[in-house]
Amino acid sequence: MSETIAASSNQAPPDTPLKEFWKYFSENRGAVMGLYFIVFAVILAVFADFLAPHSPFHQYRDAILQPPCWLDGGSLKFLLGTDDVGRCILSRLIHGARLSLFVGCIVVTLSLAAGIILGLTSGYFGGYYEAFIMRLMDIMLALPSLLLAMAIVAILGPSLRNAILAIAIVVLPHYVRLTRASVMSEKTKDYVTASRVCGAGPLRMMFIVLLPNCMAPLIVQATLGFSTAILDAAALGFLGMGAQPPTPEWGAMLANALQFIQRAWWVVTFPGVTILLTVLAFNLAGDGLRDAMDPKMKR
């Protein structure tokens, strides 16, 4: 008898949700690498003023189109070389990280907040309101996101702020549909009925009872939303409809790179590699997050 008690008390306490989550998440090596890269990018963005070797705007007129330091003609002063007006590419990339992550943050916050409200209310109230919202979202989904964003920018005028707004509107349907779908599947469960019987009002039902149980897919979508936001902002910047020069935005840095393609490959290559790595990191982390949070995947 005493042996069995000892044996059961020897058992480790169950993992906290966070620990359990990390256990599944860290199994996925790609996801962990993605997370490390994101942390690295955030550090670069936050401390850009101290880490960047030069000002992103200062034009070194004596060092125009200087190649990276490991090539002939390069110098350690400009590790990744300079662009067509002599600005340090590395410094511009570091400051660009700040801009891109900022765009991601704002877009995800805006679209997540609006999407949750629209999705929760349409899933909860149903009826004509739901039909109206969902048809509206269907229409928005029928348009290619970049085209819709361009149309919005055409109305509002090209600037980084308008690009952010346009992208936030464009990605909205995904959050609305996701929230609504989760609400629909949660709504019929016993705990929801129980709190309704207890007399919970609509606001309490939506935001305190239902929302926490709908969060898992939303967190995954929000992570993946970062990559979409960064990619779309860069595309708009590239087309001259997002951040305007001389802002050190990654996409805008590529806008007139085509004309240097013959003589200065570094002007073309580095901003693109940076965009690719950042987007890839968010996609990897998002995939890992989905696997770690999906109960079906847990063994």
Added chain:
Amino acid sequence: MIQFIIRRFFYVFPAFIGVTLLTFSLIHLIPGDPVELRAGERGIDAVRHAKLKAEMGLDKPLTVQYIKYIRGVVKGDLGKSFVTKRPILEEFLALFPATLELSVCAMTFAILFGLPAGIIAGVKRGSPIDHTVMGVSLTGYSMPIFWWGLLLILFFSVKLGWTPVSGRLSALFWIDTDTGFMLIDTLRSDEPGAFKSALSHLILPSIVLGTIPLAVIARMTRSSMLEVLQEDYVRTAKAKGLSPMRVILVHALRNALIPVITVIGLQTGVLLAGAILTETIFAWPGVGKWIVESINRRDYPAIQGGILIIATLIIFVNLAVDLVYGIINPRIRHTR
């Protein structure tokens, strides 16, 4: 089946009405006075302003304006471009074959490589091949395609000199564009080498435009294959002693293809959005480049008309995908 088709058609109408409302309101949302924009001058005197306003139909109530707009749209009258003064529909139709040709080539490229890659990755789950395919496809999915285009130009056109940098055909040839599809037109013409030139102009843009669909198709095929391979009928087929090739290609693949077809259909929107960037990089004279130019020139009727046509196209492609899906998957058409 008939009932399914009819029901699906009724979904199209609200979407179409919504898109027309969106494009209709576009002209009223733009900052500044549409009359001054149309006239191209500021501070025009009141009499002329009123006359122009009446000419544009902007003095009537919004509902009347909208009905008039819809009537025009149904008849194919999308207004005239501010810049070229030509009808929008005419401009669009002249450029559309170029975009269609590019999109078809890009999709062919994506299916040709994505499908086999996904099948192999699914069958050899966990192998180095699987990891490679998944890694490459995630990279492709994360690719900023405007940069990918620049990179390919840098390597293949500038460094190696294998492919031309931009355009649809070398300036050496003069081809009658009867169909608008350069590959067909050059084949029909008797200019030697013209077809080869058109083909070489298509390679890089197709790869660039096809990269994201390729990644999506490969990932989808893999996960769909994984699911199907665990089914009982696959085990039965194996137990009957059929060759592994036959089990995979006949028994498993046919069922695995159903979700893949939907994904391929849904990539149409992605393709058209990608065409905007791809055509801009490669100076491809298509619809995407035209829309970018229209936005930069603030040619509002062109933006309005272009968005309307593209959105309508996508709505109908989605409808077609749904119908095909209903035909190949009886479970869909019999629900509800």
